[in-house]
Amino acid sequence: MTLSADPAAILEPETIEEASFLRDTMRAFRRNRMAMVGLAFVVLLVLGAVFAPWISPHDPYRVELDEQLLPMSATYWLGTDNFGRDVLTRILYGARISLVVGIVPSLVSLLIGTVLGILSGYMGGKTDFVVMRLADMMIAFPSLLLAMVVMYTLGANLLNIFLALALVGWASVARVVRSQTLALREKEFIEAARANGTSRAVIMFSHIFPNVVPTLIVLFSLSIPEAIMWESSLSFLGVGVQPPEASWGLLVAKGKEYMFQAPAVAIAPGVAILLTVMAFNFIGDGLRDALDPSMKD
Amino acid sequence: MGADDPILSVRGLRTEFSGDRGDVRVLDDVSFDVGRGKIVGLVGESGSGKSMTALSLMGLVPRPQGNVSASSILLDGRDISKLEPAAMRRIRGRDIAMVFQEPMTSLNPVRKVWEQVGEPLAIHQGLGRSAIRKRVLDMFDLVGIPEPKTRLDAYPHQLSGGLRQRAMIAMGLICEPKLLIADEPTTALDVTTQAQILRLMRDLRDRVGTSIIMITHDLGIIAEMCDEVNVMYAGQMVEQADVFDLFERPSHPYTRGLLASIPRATVARAARRMPSIPGMVPNLAKLPPGCRFAPRCSDAMPQCQRPPDLLPVGVGHSARCWLHSAGAALPEGEMR
Numbered sequence: 001m002t003l004s005a006d007p008a009a010i011l012e013p014e015t016i017e018e019a020s021f022l023r024d025t026m027r028a029f030r031r032n033r034m035a036m037v038g039l040a041f042v043v044l045l046v047l048g049a050v051f052a053p054w055i056s057p058h059d060p061y062r063v064e065l066d067e068q069l070l071p072m073s074a075t076y077w078l079g080t081d082n083f084g085r086d087v088l089t090r091i092l093y094g095a096r097i098s099l100v101v102g103i104v105p106s107l108v109s110l111l112i113g114t115v116l117g118i119l120s121g122y123m124g125g126k127t128d129f130v131v132m133r134l135a136d137m138m139i140a141f142p143s144l145l146l147a148m149v150v151m152y153t154l155g156a157n158l159l160n161i162f163l164a165l166a167l168v169g170w171a172s173v174a175r176v177v178r179s180q181t182l183a184l185r186e187k188e189f190i191e192a193a194r195a196n197g198t199s200r201a202v203i204m205f206s207h208i209f210p211n212v213v214p215t216l217i218v219l220f221s222l223s224i225p226e227a228i229m230w231e232s233s234l235s236f237l238g239v240g241v242q243p244p245e246a247s248w249g250l251l252v253a254k255g256k257e258y259m260f261q262a263p264a265v266a267i268a269p270g271v272a273i274l275l276t277v278m279a280f281n282f283i284g285d286g287l288r289d290a291l292d293p294s295m296k297d
Numbered sequence: 298m299g300a301d302d303p304i305l306s307v308r309g310l311r312t313e314f315s316g317d318r319g320d321v322r323v324l325d326d327v328s329f330d331v332g333r334g335k336i337v338g339l340v341g342e343s344g345s346g347k348s349m350t351a352l353s354l355m356g357l358v359p360r361p362q363g364n365v366s367a368s369s370i371l372l373d374g375r376d377i378s379k380l381e382p383a384a385m386r387r388i389r390g391r392d393i394a395m396v397f398q399e400p401m402t403s404l405n406p407v408r409k410v411w412e413q414v415g416e417p418l419a420i421h422q423g424l425g426r427s428a429i430r431k432r433v434l435d436m437f438d439l440v441g442i443p444e445p446k447t448r449l450d451a452y453p454h455q456l457s458g459g460l461r462q463r464a465m466i467a468m469g470l471i472c473e474p475k476l477l478i479a480d481e482p483t484t485a486l487d488v489t490t491q492a493q494i495l496r497l498m499r500d501l502r503d504r505v506g507t508s509i510i511m512i513t514h515d516l517g518i519i520a521e522m523c524d525e526v527n528v529m530y531a532g533q534m535v536e537q538a539d540v541f542d543l544f545e546r547p548s549h550p551y552t553r554g555l556l557a558s559i560p561r562a563t564v565a566r567a568a569r570r571m572p573s574i575p576g577m578v579p580n581l582a583k584l585p586p587g588c589r590f591a592p593r594c595s596d597a598m599p600q601c602q603r604p605p606d607l608l609p610v611g612v613g614h615s616a617r618c619w620l621h622s623a624g625a626a627l628p629e630g631e632m633r
Binding site: 187189192193194196197198206210292293 | 386403
């Protein structure tokens, strides 16, 4: 890459004050329309979930047996389910659980996987052996069974769902991060950092980690839908979220029995999952591009 | 310790790698000095051990496969050959710094240039961010980066190869090291940029007084830059001399071969082949029993079955060759 005759045309003159990395990133992110749409959707969803008790038109738990499986109407925008409960209300309440279940365990497994993956890849030797054999065990073991065992022995509540999902999820993150670290540690800039007397901890944190971040963001946006799916599987099998609580997975699972009488009962929460997953993917793509210095010009 | 003592004095440096098929000695009894404020060249073909010498001095040879030992490595009078890795880390970047071959890949693509160039200050002097920024700005000025203020916040991809190599040199010099090791610093650059970088390094030596080890395979760079030259072959020093002496009286057949292989931009009368040394650098695991260069040497004699020693052939000039063991000078006709 060469600079043109007038370098100032490319690099805006700046003072000695540091240009904020965060501000640069935000500016690049705002320019990405799809990412902004995704962000808007997620913000709306979060607001809807937080304020569900105030904005939802009906009680999510009240059973009205003479109003079962009603079609869409002005009163029930998305119809009612087999107990006569408003589907829209249930989706809003379900968003609370599904969002939390999507985000928290993803973050936890990402954190564990990143730390272990970088350690394993950079330190090599015994550390690498121990971490990778642990990861192999996790991946070799049927993860649904593992999650079910956790849920069954510890009891079906939200905290244990987090635990089970993080336990299942960290190993694949660690593998991806390790392989990236293995490639990065051979790079000349790592050797240059070592030639500066940089300690191993600093190299791992401030040289390798920033290079892994784009991958982590993609992994994160992929693992949110996965976690939502995991939660629905567990709920479907009866060890996850317990009725009458609502999560999107549970709503799809229960609603599918009435697919032909009232398709909205199953399809509406399914669409909610689909839109949320897409929104997170757009945000992930936008963030990845915004964090890549070579895309910022 | 007087002002005439060398800044670096290496004695008996030996680096071995253990692998599946036994040990390989990649550096064998390497000894040389770097005088204060001098530029000392290390020349040789690929695989001759020049870069390995640099890594061994820096304590950057990968462990546990690699094993470095030396009878002594005196840096400004202090023996650093037996230091623990942690103590060695405090020397790297502060007392000895290194500039690498590939400016395009030796900067981290996701970090701003000033953060990387200033990193040694954060490590060795514990300076804060604004103090580091100021120092980096000064260094950018010193190494001739135009519009240094606007470059501070640049990312590596926004700089040309020449600017990046200047930034790398700024990083190397930022803690005012006693010794800068430049490992083929201009190989990846085009010819005009090469000349600029070389001039910069010579300037810096004159102005800051840094001693420099210049690793290269380009004898043109040696002629232009260096005060003293060490020629390496197959992990050994084969000739050590003052730069004028080396070019006037190359004493080892390998050195003469290198000098003869410099391409000349003369009009070819016929399609003359470029002269080269026949054969290849020997496999370090299967070295010939005697002189390591003997199989490729046009002057090989029966004695060459035994290993020659590095012996003086003149004032401050020594060569590892049986031709000189009896003190016999080379016939004039053979020099070319």
